[in-house]
Amino acid sequence: MLFLLLSVTEVLGIASILPFISVLANPSSVQSNEWLRKGYDFLGFTNTNHFLFLIGIGVFFILIIGNLIKAITRWSTLRATQEWGENLGKRLFNIYLQQPYNFYLYRNSSDLSKNILAEVHGITSSVIMISLDLITKLIVSLVILLFLAIMDPLLALITGSILGGTYSIVFVFFKKSLKQQAHMRSQSFADKYKIVNEAIQGIKNIKLVGYEKLYGEYFSKPAKDYASSTAKSNLIGEIPRYAMEVIGFGGILLMLLYMLLNSEKGLTQALPVIAVYVFAGYRLMPNLQSIYYGVTKLRFNKPILDTIHQEMKYAQSMQPSIDSTVIAIPFSKAIRAENISFKYDQSREIIKNANFEIQAHSMVGIIGKTGAGKTTLVDLILGLLSSTSGKILVDDIELIPSNIHAWQKNLSYVSQHIYLCDDSISANIAFGVPREEVDMDKLKHAAAQASLSQFIEDELEQGYNTIVGENGIRLSGGQRQRIGLARALYLNRPVLVLDEATSALDPHTEDDVMTSIHKLNEKKTILIISHKMDLLSKCDSILLVQDGIITVQNKATLYSNLKSIQPEGIPHV
Ligand SMILES: Nc1ncnc2c1ncn2[C@@H]1O[C@H](COP(=O)(O)OP(=O)(O)OP(=O)(O)O)[C@@H](O)[C@H]1O
Ligand SMILES: [Mg+2]
Structure with a gap:
């Protein structure tokens, strides 16, 4: 609607020039032209100059209105663009969040942040904005051409075809090059993100090996490609402007001559x-130049659109959104695995036809040499991965996608690799909990169970408010691990899963932590992955993971089994 109003005022602005110049060039036209005379008489003018003055003011007024409408149109397109961009970013972020854990195993994290932050912004500024601009410009141009056609169809046709034709030819000529530049841009943009991310994450290694300069060089190639492809696409978008100015000016000269020769x-x-x-x-x-420029930009930015479109397609295959109010499914008897097998995409079979049972309120150890599949097994029990065949039952209820969230409400987990966010210790222990809902007493209790209280309260000036740095960079490995533990204990859920959760602690601290965990055993089911026999010796039963086969061991069988596999380099007893 606004676009149409804009076109109409644009044409009115152009058309209003006609009487003004008419009177200016030939004051007697006020009398000879029927319309002008009517207007002149109607308004009761006696002086042509006054009338001319009024027409001038009229033209100026139309110009003001026209530009005002232009500004409003621009404002509403800018606002709509930002709103769409914001929604797109939000949607993509949510789609990613709701993907199964499996999705993240095959995606590069810098690629995901690039899509949510940079590419969505690219779509906002380079695709949505340009498309809206293109539509506006297209409507206005068509209306202007229509107006010219009413005045002189032949001349309008010639003008339209020369201008439109030239732009189309130029576009076809550069289309292939634009496609190449577009490809180069996406590739180099992704590479830039990846290199920066890698360098910052791996800064310790880079510094030690002295690769600072090398990484600088790694970055410069994609940076150069990115700059060059963007510059080239801009150039392609602007090249015809200069040629068209010549054609336009030449055309006006030609028209002048044509008019002079044809008018008596x-x-x-x-x-x-x-x-x-x-x-x-x-x-x-x-x-027309803007339309051409817009079309080249859209062609150049097509890969961004394709990427985001592809990512959005996941939305259709997406699982139902996580409902945080899901109530935990009851667990009081046992977790049972029946013939479960698992393989990652393109991996060998990691778990082969496993059968075992974990009794509620028992403490179960998981042992096996490195890479045997312990973490994978736990991820299956946690419902983060789903088995390729077989089933897992909780109190005789089979775990299926629709009850997995309800099952997960029973679980707290300390991963082998603790993630800490760049926030305070308390925010890390109560990870994800809204600040105002954090229960400080509960939090301090969890910290005490993880043998952290003394360190936090005695050694840190800011106590629980101490900021830990990105991924806990300002803490020691053992401190990070204990925050991970405290996080799981704060959740206080019926099942506690520890994946080598005390591996970085000194024996004395580990003992303290294990003593508090042991105390929980009356109320909780505990799964412990560990290589340490003294930890495992306290377990009620042990699962040995060996070449994908899982066997249930008691202490006696485990010892004799360990002897037989010891030469292969597993656990230090
Ligand atoms: N995403 C993946 N895609 C393909 N293979 C994988 C993937 N993750 C792990 N693997 C492979 O699965 C096997 C088991 O890995 P897992 O992490 O379960 O071992 P683990 O027993 O926990 O070892 P560790 O004691 O070193 O932690 C390994 O051989 C590993 O290479
Ligand atoms: Mg592991």
Whole structure:
């Protein structure tokens, strides 16, 4: 609607030039032109100059209104663009969040942040904005051409085809190059993100090996490609402007001559029409240039659109959104695995036809040499991965996608690799809990169970408010691990899963932590992955993971089994 209003005022602005120049060039036209005379008489003018003055003011007024509408149109497109961009970013972030854990195993994290942050911004500024601009410019140009066609169809047709034709030819000529530049841009943009991410994450290694300069060089190639492809696409978008100015100006000169030769009364009669054409040209040319520029930009940014479109397609295959109010499914008897097998995409079979049972309120150890599949097994029990065949039952209820969240409400987990966010210790222990809902007493209790209280309260000036740095960079490995433990204990859920959760602790601290965990055993089911026999010796039963086969061991069988596999380098007893 606004676009249409814009076109109408644009045309009115151009058309209003006609009477103004007419009177200016030939004051007697006030009397000879029927419309002008009517207006002149109706308004009761006696002086042509006064009338001319009024027409001038009228033209100026239309110009003001036209530009005002232009500004409003621009404002509403800018606002709509930002709103769409914001929604797109939000949607993509949510789609990613709701993907199964498996999705993250095959994606690069810098690629995901690039899509949510940079590419969505690219779509906002380079695709949505340009498309809206393109539509506006297209409508305005068509209306101007229509107006010219009403005045002189042949001339409008010639003007339209020369201008439109030239732009189309230029576009076809550069289409292939644009495609190449577009490809180069996406590739180099992704590489830039990846290299920066890698360098910052791996800064310790880079510094030690002295690769700072090398990483600088790694970055410079994609940076150069990115700059060059963007510059080239901009150039392709702007090249015709200069040629078109020549064509446009030449055209006006030609038209002048054509009018002069064809009109009997010479310049005086031709002038108003010429003025309209010049003014129309002045409006039309930048519009056409913008349309061409927009089309080249859209072609250049097509890969961004394709990427985001592809990511959005996941939305269709997406699991139902996580409902945080899901109530935990009851667990009081046992977790049972029946013939479960698992393989990652393109991996060998990691778990082969496993059968075992974990009794509620028992403490179960998981042992096996490195890479045997212990973490994978736990991820299956946690419902983060789903088995390729077989089933896991909780109190005789089979775990299926629709009850997995309800099962997960029973679980707290300390991963082998603790993630800490760049926030305070308390925010890390109560990870994800809204600040105002954090229960400080519960939090301190969890910290005490993880043998952390003394360190936090005695050694840190800011206590629980101490900021730990990105991924806990300001803490020691053992401190990070204990925050991970405290996080799981704060959740206080019926099942506690520890994946080598005390591996970085000194024997004395580990003992303290294990003593508090042991105390929980009356109320909780505990799964412990460990290589340490003294930890495992306290377990009620042990699962040995060996070449994908899982066997249930008691202490006696485990010892004899360990002897037989010891040469392969497993656990230090
Ligand atoms: N995403 C994946 N895609 C393909 N293979 C994987 C993937 N993750 C792990 N693996 C492979 O699965 C096997 C088991 O890995 P897992 O992490 O379960 O071992 P683990 O017993 O926990 O070892 P560790 O004691 O070193 O932690 C390994 O051989 C590993 O290479
Ligand atoms: Mg592991």
